[in-house]
Amino acid sequence: MIGITSYGAYIPRLRLDRMAIFQAMGWFAPAIMMVAQGHRSMCNWDEDSITMAVAASRDSLCGTDKKKLDGLFLASTTLPFADRQNAGIVSAALNLKENILTSDFTSSQKAGTSALVAALEAVRGSGLKNILVTATDRRETKTAYFYEMWFGDGAASVAVGDKDVIAEFKGSYSVSYDFVDHYRGSSKKYDYVWEERWVRDEGYSKIIPEAINGLMKKLGITIDQVDKLVFPCFFKAEHSNIAKKLKASPDKVVSTMHETCGDTGAAHSLLMLVSALENAKPKDRILVAGFGQGCDALYFEVTENITKLARRNGVKGSDKNKKVIDNYMKWLKFRDIIQTEMGIRAEAPTQTAMTALWRKRKMLLGMVGGKCEKCGTAQFPKMDICVNPACGAVKSQIEYEFADVPAKIKTFTGDLLAVSVDPPHKYGMVQFEGGGRFMADFTDCDFEDLKVGLPVQLVFRKRVEDKERGFINYFWKAMPVPGAAEEMGKVRFDGRVAIITGAGAGLGRVYALELAKRGAKIVVNDLGGSRDGSGTGSSSAADRVVDEIKAAGGEAVANYDNVATPEGGERIVKTALDAFGKVDILINNAGILRDKSFLKMEPENWKAVMDVHLTGAYNVTRPAFKAMRDNGFGRIVMTTSAAGLYGNFGQTNYSAAKMALVGLMNTLKLEGKKYDIKVNTIAPLAASRLTEDVMPPEIFEKSKPEFVAPMVVYLCSEECRESGAIFNSGMGYYNRAAILTGPGIKLGDAGKPPTPEQISENWNSINSMEGAKETEDANSAIFELIAPPDTGKKDAGEQKGAGPDVKGIFGKMTEAFNASAAKDVDAVFQYVISGSGGGNWYVTVKDSKCTVTEGMAEKPTCTLKISDGDFVELITGKLNPMQAFTSGKLKIEGDIMKSQLIGKLFKLN
Numbered sequence: 001m002i003g004i005t006s007y008g009a010y011i012p013r014l015r016l017d018r019m020a021i022f023q024a025m026g027w028f029a030p031a032i033m034m035v036a037q038g039h040r041s042m043c044n045w046d047e048d049s050i051t052m053a054v055a056a057s058r059d060s061l062c063g064t065d066k067k068k069l070d071g072l073f074l075a076s077t078t079l080p081f082a083d084r085q086n087a088g089i090v091s092a093a094l095n096l097k098e099n100i101l102t103s104d105f106t107s108s109q110k111a112g113t114s115a116l117v118a119a120l121e122a123v124r125g126s127g128l129k130n131i132l133v134t135a136t137d138r139r140e141t142k143t144a145y146f147y148e149m150w151f152g153d154g155a156a157s158v159a160v161g162d163k164d165v166i167a168e169f170k171g172s173y174s175v176s177y178d179f180v181d182h183y184r185g186s187s188k189k190y191d192y193v194w195e196e197r198w199v200r201d202e203g204y205s206k207i208i209p210e211a212i213n214g215l216m217k218k219l220g221i222t223i224d225q226v227d228k229l230v231f232p233c234f235f236k237a238e239h240s241n242i243a244k245k246l247k248a249s250p251d252k253v254v255s256t257m258h259e260t261c262g263d264t265g266a267a268h269s270l271l272m273l274v275s276a277l278e279n280a281k282p283k284d285r286i287l288v289a290g291f292g293q294g295c296d297a298l299y300f301e302v303t304e305n306i307t308k309l310a311r312r313n314g315v316k317g318s319d320k321n322k323k324v325i326d327n328y329m330k331w332l333k334f335r336d337i338i339q340t341e342m343g344i345r346a347e348a349p350t351q352t353a354m355t356a357l358w359r360k361r362k363m364l365l366g367m368v369g370g371k372c373e374k375c376g377t378a379q380f381p382k383m384d385i386c387v388n389p390a391c392g393a394v395k396s397q398i399e400y401e402f403a404d405v406p407a408k409i410k411t412f413t414g415d416l417l418a419v420s421v422d423p424p425h426k427y428g429m430v431q432f433e434g435g436g437r438f439m440a441d442f443t444d445c446d447f448e449d450l451k452v453g454l455p456v457q458l459v460f461r462k463r464v465e466d467k468e469r470g471f472i473n474y475f476w477k478a479m480p481v482p483g484a485a486e487e488m489g490k491v492r493f494d495g496r497v498a499i500i501t502g503a504g505a506g507l508g509r510v511y512a513l514e515l516a517k518r519g520a521k522i523v524v525n526d527l528g529g530s531r532d533g534s535g536t537g538s539s540s541a542a543d544r545v546v547d548e549i550k551a552a553g554g555e556a557v558a559n560y561d562n563v564a565t566p567e568g569g570e571r572i573v574k575t576a577l578d579a580f581g582k583v584d585i586l587i588n589n590a591g592i593l594r595d596k597s598f599l600k601m602e603p604e605n606w607k608a609v610m611d612v613h614l615t616g617a618y619n620v621t622r623p624a625f626k627a628m629r630d631n632g633f634g635r636i637v638m639t640t641s642a643a644g645l646y647g648n649f650g651q652t653n654y655s656a657a658k659m660a661l662v663g664l665m666n667t668l669k670l671e672g673k674k675y676d677i678k679v680n681t682i683a684p685l686a687a688s689r690l691t692e693d694v695m696p697p698e699i700f701e702k703s704k705p706e707f708v709a710p711m712v713v714y715l716c717s718e719e720c721r722e723s724g725a726i727f728n729s730g731m732g733y734y735n736r737a738a739i740l741t742g743p744g745i746k747l748g749d750a751g752k753p754p755t756p757e758q759i760s761e762n763w764n765s766i767n768s769m770e771g772a773k774e775t776e777d778a779n780s781a782i783f784e785l786i787a788p789p790d791t792g793k794k795d796a797g798e799q800k801g802a803g804p805d806v807k808g809i810f811g812k813m814t815e816a817f818n819a820s821a822a823k824d825v826d827a828v829f830q831y832v833i834s835g836s837g838g839g840n841w842y843v844t845v846k847d848s849k850c851t852v853t854e855g856m857a858e859k860p861t862c863t864l865k866i867s868d869g870d871f872v873e874l875i876t877g878k879l880n881p882m883q884a885f886t887s888g889k890l891k892i893e894g895d896i897m898k899s900q901l902i903g904k905l906f907k908l909n
């Protein structure tokens with residue numbers, strides 16, 4: 001069987017919005033509005049027919065052994081060299097073998113299909129078994145012209161052969177006429193086009209049906225035996241008319257792609273064929289025709305092999321990566337239609353030495369470097385001495401192709417002084433995976449897109465054009481991998497191995513799916529037991545989740561062990577080590593419930609819950625922690641619960657087990673610190689079988705596990721620097737819970753412990769959480785006991801004897817009243833003094849007199865709220881009133897301005 005064995009396409013990333021053409025030139029040529037839909041593809045300034053052909057060919061060759069190619073046919077009407085074989089440049093760029101037949105097919109829009117027929121017939125009749133046919137075109141048009149709207153740039157590539165055929169070649173039929181609908185004189189840049197009506201009526205609508213009908217007659221088929229009909233025609237209505245004439249229903253007719261890229265000349269029939277193949281299923285029959293001074297028609301039947309093709313960009317991938325621009329001036333500049341001042345730096349010599357190009361052809365055109373056979377170091381360019389200082393071997397390098405090796409940006413710059421058609425000139429160092437570096441120009445990107453670490457791929461582009469001698473110098477450049485910038489900011493787990501216990505359902509399942517989606521390899525542990533942990537369990541829960549992960553393209557293995565036994569824990573970790581070689585992440589999630597009020601909480605229910613939650617976490621964490629320590633990296637997430645953190649009626653067993661996990665975390669965070677093992681705890685709230693009967697139905701509906709997963713996934717990531725923290729998470733609300741310690745008070749001394757009465761008297765200071773803080777570890781807590789921080793709080797009992805008390809101060813208030821300052825003052829000052837020595841008093845100032853009353857005034861002018869100790873300090877001058885107010889120790893409600901009179905009205909100290 002002979003036929004198509006692979007396909008590929010390349011449409012440039014840039015697309016010019018056709019409305020931009022109309023907006024710029026509609027004043028001159030209003031009729032172009034009729035075809036101003038969508039956008040046309042346009043080459044970047046450094047792209048031409050050769051570079052597009054290389055890109056489409058690489059796409060077609062992906063997943064195949066390119067050394068098996070016996071021939072390369074290049075079809076185009078815009079080849080940069082009239083006498084230097086252009087197919088030879090493409091072959092050198094692809095680094096194909098040297099004993100290969102290369103040939104250019106040109107001078108007609110049907111050159112692509114003619115090259116394809118020639119290749120298929122060569123495979124049928126000669127010793128050439130695998131031929132790559134690539135068609136490409138970048139046609140020039142004058143501005144403000146229909147053809148500027150209709151045309152697009154692009155390339156398509158089809159490999160043909162006699163093995164692994166994806167579309168069997170059934171036959172072809174060609175007609176040839178010297179029908180001059182347009183022509184391009186050999187010294188001219190632009191096409192000369194005859195009247196459209198004539199081109200349509202006498203050309204497209206007669207010649208294409210003639211060839212297609214001729215083929216159907218030759219093969220004895222009818223149009224009913226065609227599932228996809230491919231033929232170009234940029235006159236939209238005429239395209240439909242031709243299909244009608246052939247009696248092909250509209251659903252069979254493959255789109256001309258006017259809206260997405262425009263007509264790509266000699267490449268267009270093959271580009272439409274690639275689009276048809278992308279959407280084809282086995283047994284589909286495709287008829288493709290190419291038009292231009294006659295017509296070629298070919299018929300194919302798709303085989304099962306199409307389902308086995310490696311993933312490629314194709315037309316769909318090119319479209320996904322498109323960037324639509326509306327800058328018509330940029331189009332003119334990139335097309336060299338307008339002349340801009342390029343500065344004297346642009347006058348630097350651009351001549352290429354053919355001797356050097358020949359000697360270094362593999363390096364310059366094929367991006368071939370070297371790899372040391374002794375130490376394996378890769379380097380570009382290939383040299384006589386290995387670049388590895390520890391090796392330094394001489395003449396040890398074998399050829400090593402860099403063009404397809406993944407790379408990342410190591411450094412970059414944007415240079416506004418350097419000559420560039422699309423300033424700033426962007427260049428920098430790229431680092432190849434597996435070794436080797438390369439100083440590259442960056443293309444198909446804006447300066448803002450570049451980032452250190454951004455994945456890039458190499459592309460074959462024009463480097464400089466020697467206009468004086470008509471020579472184009474090609475080289476490899478780096479372009480950001482499409483979509484990589486968006487991926488870069490994402491939390492990823494590529495190469496990481498995660499164990500999730502109880503991942504067969506509920507929260508664990510969602511954690512597993514999300515981590516797998518982000519690149520982690522997963523051990524899905526689940527016993528598959530009942531909600532209360534009774535019964536023997538089943539493997540189906542874990543298996544289902546593993547299937548889900550695999551179906552989404554991830555990697556996972558199942559484990560059915562019980563976390564509640566030490567052997568189970570060991571086996572779960574062993575599953576990860578056996579399958580993936582390491583453990584990076586552990587989420588202790590498995591859980592059961594056995595709720596009972598405390599007196600009914602029999603030992604077996606207590607023990608069952610402790611065994612799964614607390615002992616289960618211990619059983620799995622211990623061997624996992626060892627594996628993480630050996631790796632120098634680990635992320636562990638414990639699962640607590642609001643029941644443990646705050647209490648919940650009927651869950652003494654569960655609360656105790658869940659809070660014990662916080663204790664496990666507190667110490668493990670210390671032991672894991674030096675190995676970059678971070679341990680955190682999640683307190684989730686999510687709809688699952690554990691909560692369906694304890695949650696109100698309306699909350700159950702709103703709380704999907706998917707709202708908890710982002711927090712857990714973050715805690716498992718390299719980006720997470722936190723360790724030893726607890727996070728509540730559910731329904732899209734996330735906050736931190738912590739164990740805090742209040743500032744307290746130092747009572748008694750070493751020789752004399754305080755009395756219970758002192759505890760009572762100082763209860764407010766002991767109990768206060770004002771200024772409470774977290775404590776790093778037990779040692780820090782003990783240190784604070786030995787040397788408590790000076791909180792400024794004094795024993796309330798001692799203060800009574802030693803200085804004025806609150807009551808005493810109010811007793812002396814009338815004595816301290818300064819009547820001379822009270823002229824015209826009419827105010828009631830209410831004091832609310834907190835603490836054991838506090839109480840409520842109000843001071844009335846009226847008619848230059850003052851009265852002090854215990855209790856609350858009916859309508860105070862202002863109310864001052866302060867603690868007993870702070871009040872004493874304020875009155876005795878130890879605490880500045882303004883400081884007391886700004887620090888929050890003193891709170892004033894009501895008329896704040898009046899409160900400022902107090903200092904003048906009373907002289908107490």
Ligand code: NAD
Binds near residue numbers: 528616642689
């Ligand atoms: P779930 O019942 O849907 O999932 C728990 C999974 O653990 C089940 O698939 C179960 O088969 C598995 N499992 C039970 N015992 C096991 C054992 N011994 N070995 C291995 N696997 C076992 O429950 P969920 O709501 O997803 O709960 C997950 C975790 O979150 C539990 O630790 C639970 O206590 C905790 N939690 C959940 C909520 C919530 O709102 N859902 C609230 C607080 C805490």
